Amino acid sequence: MSARSSRPAPRRVVYLLAAVVIGGLFLLPILWLLISSVKTTAEFAAVPPTYWPQTISLENFQRLADAGIWHHALNSTLVALGTVVLATLLSTLAGYGFARFRFRGSSILFLVLLSTLMIPFQSIIPSLYAILDSAGLINSIGGLILVYTSFVLPFGVFTLRAAFASIPDGLEEAAIMDGASPWRTFTSVMVPMAVPGVATVAIYAFFNAWNEFLAALIFTTRQDAFTLPVALANLQSGAFGTLNWGVLEAGAIVSAVPCIVVFLILQRYYVAGLSAGAVKG
Amino acid sequence: MTATIPPPAVGGAHVATNAARGHRGSGRLAARRSRVGLLFVLPAMTLVVVLFVIPTIYTIALSFFESSLLGDLTFIGLANFERALADPALVQALLFTTLYTVVVTAVLFVIGMALALMVSGAIGRAAAALRTIVVVPVVIGFATASYIALWLLDGRIGIVNRALDDTGLVDAPISWFGSFGTAFAVVIVLVVWKTVGLTMLLLMSGMNAIPGDLYEAAQLDGAGWWRRLFSITLPLLRPTIALVLILTVISSYLAFDQFFILTQGGPDRSTVTFVYLIYRAGFIDFDLGYSAALSVILMGILLLLTAVQFRVLRQDGDR
Numbered sequence: 225m226s227a228r229s230s231r232p233a234p235r236r237v238v239y240l241l242a243a244v245v246i247g248g249l250f251l252l253p254i255l256w257l258l259i260s261s262v263k264t265t266a267e268f269a270a271v272p273p274t275y276w277p278q279t280i281s282l283e284n285f286q287r288l289a290d291a292g293i294w295h296h297a298l299n300s301t302l303v304a305l306g307t308v309v310l311a312t313l314l315s316t317l318a319g320y321g322f323a324r325f326r327f328r329g330s331s332i333l334f335l336v337l338l339s340t341l342m343i344p345f346q347s348i349i350p351s352l353y354a355i356l357d358s359a360g361l362i363n364s365i366g367g368l369i370l371v372y373t374s375f376v377l378p379f380g381v382f383t384l385r386a387a388f389a390s391i392p393d394g395l396e397e398a399a400i401m402d403g404a405s406p407w408r409t410f411t412s413v414m415v416p417m418a419v420p421g422v423a424t425v426a427i428y429a430f431f432n433a434w435n436e437f438l439a440a441l442i443f444t445t446r447q448d449a450f451t452l453p454v455a456l457a458n459l460q461s462g463a464f465g466t467l468n469w470g471v472l473e474a475g476a477i478v479s480a481v482p483c484i485v486v487f488l489i490l491q492r493y494y495v496a497g498l499s500a501g502a503v504k505g
Numbered sequence: 506m507t508a509t510i511p512p513p514a515v516g517g518a519h520v521a522t523n524a525a526r527g528h529r530g531s532g533r534l535a536a537r538r539s540r541v542g543l544l545f546v547l548p549a550m551t552l553v554v555v556l557f558v559i560p561t562i563y564t565i566a567l568s569f570f571e572s573s574l575l576g577d578l579t580f581i582g583l584a585n586f587e588r589a590l591a592d593p594a595l596v597q598a599l600l601f602t603t604l605y606t607v608v609v610t611a612v613l614f615v616i617g618m619a620l621a622l623m624v625s626g627a628i629g630r631a632a633a634a635l636r637t638i639v640v641v642p643v644v645i646g647f648a649t650a651s652y653i654a655l656w657l658l659d660g661r662i663g664i665v666n667r668a669l670d671d672t673g674l675v676d677a678p679i680s681w682f683g684s685f686g687t688a689f690a691v692v693i694v695l696v697v698w699k700t701v702g703l704t705m706l707l708l709m710s711g712m713n714a715i716p717g718d719l720y721e722a723a724q725l726d727g728a729g730w731w732r733r734l735f736s737i738t739l740p741l742l743r744p745t746i747a748l749v750l751i752l753t754v755i756s757s758y759l760a761f762d763q764f765f766i767l768t769q770g771g772p773d774r775s776t777v778t779f780v781y782l783i784y785r786a787g788f789i790d791f792d793l794g795y796s797a798a799l800s801v802i803l804m805g806i807l808l809l810l811t812a813v814q815f816r817v818l819r820q821d822g823d824r
Contacts, residue, residue: 494644495706
């Protein structure tokens, strides 16, 4: 409501100026980190700090291997991709089931799903740990994938249930009349129509799994099982006094860049998914 | 941002379509379709039951037990809860988490609203670019953002202190995490930087859903910008505002990452949040029963908050 193309020129200038200043403030920490990361490891930890790199070097990134960061980044990648695949698959199936079928217990099951939105996982940690432990799923990539999938499912099922419910009945009925099986109807007619919703859930699953900290901190106790954020915390606390700032911050870049890239490429779906939720609310 | 999408109402129209479908098909076809529907939702529901419903029940049960380091459980009735109510650490964490939630919610709302007004309805590359830039920190993890803040603010190698010193704003380097006031302020700034993009997006989509002719009519009647904001935008935005406040309050009440990494609960345990307390009881002190009792209290608080806020939402709907 604030900006119209007919706005007088001075106000346009003020608007542009404000946009540049605010945008600059938001970008500054990330830009500063990227610029500083090409300092040498010694210069990165210099007291007092330098504003601009005196020599350009990739030392901080080369040293990531010594700290095992690539191994933890691989863990994070496997956990994130596994969560994206499993959460998207299960959400799509269940979203379709709840949107298009009425079966005994469907409202009760939906109510159960609804209740999971009200009780956060942070309040079931002690027993979740016990259950995972008894199933041998502590320190396991698979265990984290299952846990993260269960975090994403409520959002995912709600989003895709709405997406499937908004597809006109006629299409599905025509497929059934033509003798297509429910599975065939689902895969060749319904899912292609719900692609934006599926993409929203996949992106949401990726951010959640890649960035999650508390569950990973608790459900991994062996160093080789750490995901990237936990490995960085370990770097921070484990080597206190001799903390290698260059490596820690290069690790932060490795952790941040995939999210920024995914967001910039797929932001249409990310924003659309959030907006759909807000408007329905 | 865990609970982003509120449950879509189990709509009357939806039920009606399904009923009609049932009547049309033969009884056997309907029964088959019913079984198929169950098969579609079964995998997801199994996971939700195993990793959510059972742990919830188990947490409640565990809160009545004392657990030894070896994992033996002894039933102790309400003793964990009695201990919690008398625990000064719990009172401290409750007070701090509530203070944090109130401050963060207010600041996020005001700044998020200002940003949403800047980018909503605005056509042009500047607004689109600003919107994208403000959302970038949202997609970075809280842990990652905290490591960046930790480096920027470090007492020895941090650039913020150097810049403050060079501009003459301070005489001695500030120990940001050394006192409650600065530590608290730092976390608030970090959280605003990291999450205000989400607040902005939600408010923006609410604003974009307001019909444009309302503004045109008001403008013709001579209503100025502020008048339009208070007479059109804010009243029509009430449902979205309520949603944003619910989401912010709940996620703030569950804050952990930024405190664990930046303040480590300090100085003097003054920034220990409720979830931090649960983490410490369960996984530092290995007191699972007590940790479960704290978890049940947190569950109760959040259910209460949600119930109150849903009531507010419903009143909005009745209007």
